[in-house]
Structures are given as structure tokens and as C-alpha cells.
């Protein structure tokens with residue numbers, strides 16, 4: 768990494784669970800961050816299905832670096848065995864995280880960046896990190912929900928593993944970037960028999976043209 772780029776903040780596009788986790792990992796490495804969120808609040812996507820109770824309990828929904836940041840701000844972690852709703856994830860986790868002193872000054876709400884991978888990956892995805900997520904453009908990584916296109920099975924936990932590896936890579940910890948720290952169960956949705964040919968096409972059969980996207984990368988020098 769050149770000295771010029773080391774002075775630039777890492778731009779994180781989207782303040783969902785994974786984007787905020789990326790900001791927490793960057794803060795832990797004392798790396799500058801700029802967090803751009805299209806919505807008028809953090810967790811805009813999760814808020815949209817806020818009435819739904821998730822299937823993973825709190826212990827799997829909080830990123831480790833985010834937990835450390837929150838602990839230093841006096842946050843009380845919810846009962847790890849409880850299944851929260853989307854709204855509770857926003858109110859009890861994402862909003863307090865966004866208010867942390869290490870993140871709040873660097874968050875820009877109502878800021879949409881043109882990204883759309885439009886590439887749908889499905890089936891079981893093994894734990895992965897910077898090597899699999901990098902794009903041809905230097906310093907550009909697509910992480911979180913958008914790294915799977917629009918696959919509905921993306922776990923927050925997968926995203927937390929991704930950003931740990933990518934932040935390690937961006938901050939020069941190459942061995943850390945390649946270390947696998949996440950164990951995921953096999954969850955391939957495509958092992959199920961689709962109820963119609965339309966479902967099948969929507970899952971695996973179509974091969975849309977990918978559009979280069981943003982996600983996590985360094986701000987380009989002006």
C-alpha cells in the first residue's frame with residue numbers, strides 16, 4: 768500500500784449490520800473511515816422487515832469488533848439466547864453502534880452511491896475473505912449482502928467474517944486476512960427442489976451480467 772493511499776479513509780458503502788461492522792473493525796485498527804448510507808437511518812434494509820423475528824439469536828448477530836466498541840460506550844448486550852426482531856436489531860444494536868464516537872462523525876446518511884452487483888450466488892459458500900472478495904480495481908472489495916448479489920440466505924455472521932478479513936488486508940495484516948476464523952454450517956438453498964421452473968431460474972439458472980460495484984475500498988485521491 769503506497770503512503771499516499773494510507774492517508775485516505777476507507778469508504779464503506781451502506782450502514783447495515785455488515786457496513787457498521789466494517790467501520791468497527793476499521794476503528795479498532797485506528798484506520799480512517801467514511802461510511803455512506805443511502806437511507807435516512809442506519810440499518811435501512813433491516814428496518815424494512817422490522818416486524819419479523821430472525822432465526823439466529825443475539826449471540827450470532829453481533830460482530831466481535833462492534834461488541835468491543837459498544838462495551839466501551841456502556842452498552843448492555845441483549846440476552847444472547849433471545850431471537851430479536853429486525854426492529855430490535857436496529858434499536859438495540861445498530862443505532863447504538865452508529866452513535867459510538869468512533870463512527871458517528873464519519874457517517875453520512877442520505878448518501879446513495881451507484882452500486883448493484885446484480886449477480887446472484889446461491890448454494891453453500893465456504894468461509895471466505897479478502898482473496899475471494901477483491902475486485903480488479905485496487906483496494907475495492909464487495910462485502911456483505913451485496914457480495915452475494917440478492918441471495919436471501921446471507922447471514923450477518925458471514926459478513927462479519929468478511930469484513931474482519933478485508934480490514935486486515937487493507938491495514939497490512941496479510942496473514943490475518945488469510946486466516947479463517949469462521950465456521951459456517953452448510954446452508955445451500957439450491958439443494959431444495961424449486962416449486963416451479965421460474966423459481967429455479969431465479970435461483971441458479973440465470974446468469975445476469977455483473978456490474979462493477981462498490982462496497983469497501985479506499986477513497987480515490989482527487
Ligand SMILES: Cc1cc2nc3c(=O)[nH]c(=O)nc-3n(C[C@H](O)[C@H](O)[C@H](O)COP(=O)(O)OP(=O)(O)OC[C@H]3O[C@@H](n4cnc5c(N)ncnc54)[C@H](O)[C@@H]3O)c2cc1C
Pocket residue numbers: 780781782783784785786787803804805806809810811812813816819820821822823828878879880881882910911912913919920921922923924926
Ligand atoms: C426476513 C429476513 C430475516 C432474516 N433473518 C436473518 C437471521 O436470522 N440471521 C442472519 O444472520 N441474517 C438474517 N437475515 C439476513 C440479514 O438481513 C443480512 O445478513 C444483513 O442485513 C446483511 O447486512 P448488510 O450490511 O450486508 O446488508 P443490508 O442489511 O442490506 O444493509 C445495506 C445497507 O446499505 C444501504 N445501501 C444499499 N445500497 C446503497 C447505495 N447504493 N449507496 C449507499 N447505501 C446503500 C442500505 O440502505 C442498507 O442500510 C434476514 C433477512 C431477512 C429479509
